[in-house]
Amino acid sequence: MSKLSERFTLLDHRYGAPNYHPLPIVLEKGKGVYVWDVNGKRYFDMLSAYSALNQGHNHPQIVAAAKAQLNRLTLTSRAFHNTLMGPLLKEICRLTGQDKAILMNSGAEAVETAIKAMRIWGYQIKRIPKNRAEIIVCRNNFHGRTTTIVGFSSDPDSYEGFGPKTPGFVEIEYGSAEALERAITPNTCGFLFEPIQGEAGVLIPPEGYLRKIRTICSRKNVLLCADEIQTGLGRTGKLFCCDHEKIRPDLIILGKALSGGLYPISAVAARAEIMNLFTAGKHGSTFGGNPLASAIGLAALNVIIKEKLPQKAAATGNYFKSLLRTLKSDRIRDIRGKGLLIGVELKIPARPFCEALAKNGILAKETHEKTIRLAPPLLITKAQTLEAFGLISSALAHR
Numbered sequence: 001m002s003k004l005s006e007r008f009t010l011l012d013h014r015y016g017a018p019n020y021h022p023l024p025i026v027l028e029k030g031k032g033v034y035v036w037d038v039n040g041k042r043y044f045d046m047l048s049a050y051s052a053l054n055q056g057h058n059h060p061q062i063v064a065a066a067k068a069q070l071n072r073l074t075l076t077s078r079a080f081h082n083t084l085m086g087p088l089l090k091e092i093c094r095l096t097g098q099d100k101a102i103l104m105n106s107g108a109e110a111v112e113t114a115i116k117a118m119r120i121w122g123y124q125i126k127r128i129p130k131n132r133a134e135i136i137v138c139r140n141n142f143h144g145r146t147t148t149i150v151g152f153s154s155d156p157d158s159y160e161g162f163g164p165k166t167p168g169f170v171e172i173e174y175g176s177a178e179a180l181e182r183a184i185t186p187n188t189c190g191f192l193f194e195p196i197q198g199e200a201g202v203l204i205p206p207e208g209y210l211r212k213i214r215t216i217c218s219r220k221n222v223l224l225c226a227d228e229i230q231t232g233l234g235r236t237g238k239l240f241c242c243d244h245e246k247i248r249p250d251l252i253i254l255g256k257a258l259s260g261g262l263y264p265i266s267a268v269a270a271r272a273e274i275m276n277l278f279t280a281g282k283h284g285s286t287f288g289g290n291p292l293a294s295a296i297g298l299a300a301l302n303v304i305i306k307e308k309l310p311q312k313a314a315a316t317g318n319y320f321k322s323l324l325r326t327l328k329s330d331r332i333r334d335i336r337g338k339g340l341l342i343g344v345e346l347k348i349p350a351r352p353f354c355e356a357l358a359k360n361g362i363l364a365k366e367t368h369e370k371t372i373r374l375a376p377p378l379l380i381t382k383a384q385t386l387e388a389f390g391l392i393s394s395a396l397a398h399r
């Protein structure tokens, strides 16, 4: 590590909570699919901030929208209307096929919002007895870091030491429609799931799973709630991952790329019957739906549609996977993914390999010890993909 890099990593270690274990790389500039460290070394960003950067770093159109809005009005609070929130809500509803939406900031906040929505629907519409509502979740889920959300995580690192767990959550196996059917009781208000489990190591459910859970939830009067914070907005080769099986959830949670990485913006979109239960005073957020966020969100969505990022992710993702499958290494157990959400599962811990990748100019991060997630910005070209593949291939050859 250079002296310059060391200066910043030492500061982080000395003054920061050690709640992350980052690669020892200090970044200071980004553009499109690339980032540069303090020494001027260029890297391919193959993490895209866990898919918040689907539009690439510093997309000029999103940056321009943000700058224009910065000089105009940034925050009003929801005590007043503004000119930008409505247009963003309308666009989110148009794209998701939902009736109404609510804007929040972080992904975890949007998940909390969806939990509240499912519960109040359970009590007021489904008539579940007071405080008895149950939400079904999946093993190895990742939905964020609040106390309630970590309480239904199956990862001890997430929940250990943060109890008592919030009651009202039931865990089932991921990818099994039968398990869902069995777990539903008269008190079940919703099923919260990820269409692909990204943090768990890019786990893809069996073909037909999404259609089956849609049917079961409709038949049993249970809300189907898709957490598309990571899989949504083009990442998997469709605008939403649920589109692969042409299903529409009752609630959809968005975040990350909803801002193209400029600012935390999240949303829940749902049917009017559900959203209308959030009457005045039932929910809120100081920054949710503020004019700056809304201007950025509108521009970020516009880029995804105008630049056909879902279609690009599908084509480039297939190309990338076909290249990766030519790797002849006995250390690789599996290569899987949809669009540009690709997991390379190794037979050995992935961390040293990620360090070797970084030396070669590829930034990627292990998820769950043995899997490397490759998820570049969706505007990565074929030529860039081929170049990145060459660097990955040589890093693997040297291990």
Ligand SMILES: *Cc1c(COP(=O)(O)O)cnc(C)c1O
Pocket: 050, 105, 106, 107, 108, 109, 111, 142, 143, 144, 145, 194, 198, 227, 228, 229, 230, 231, 255, 256
């Ligand atoms: C990142 C993520 C979250 C949490 O979002 P934050 O903005 O970090 O709170 C929730 N669900 C999924 C699937 C995610 O990938």
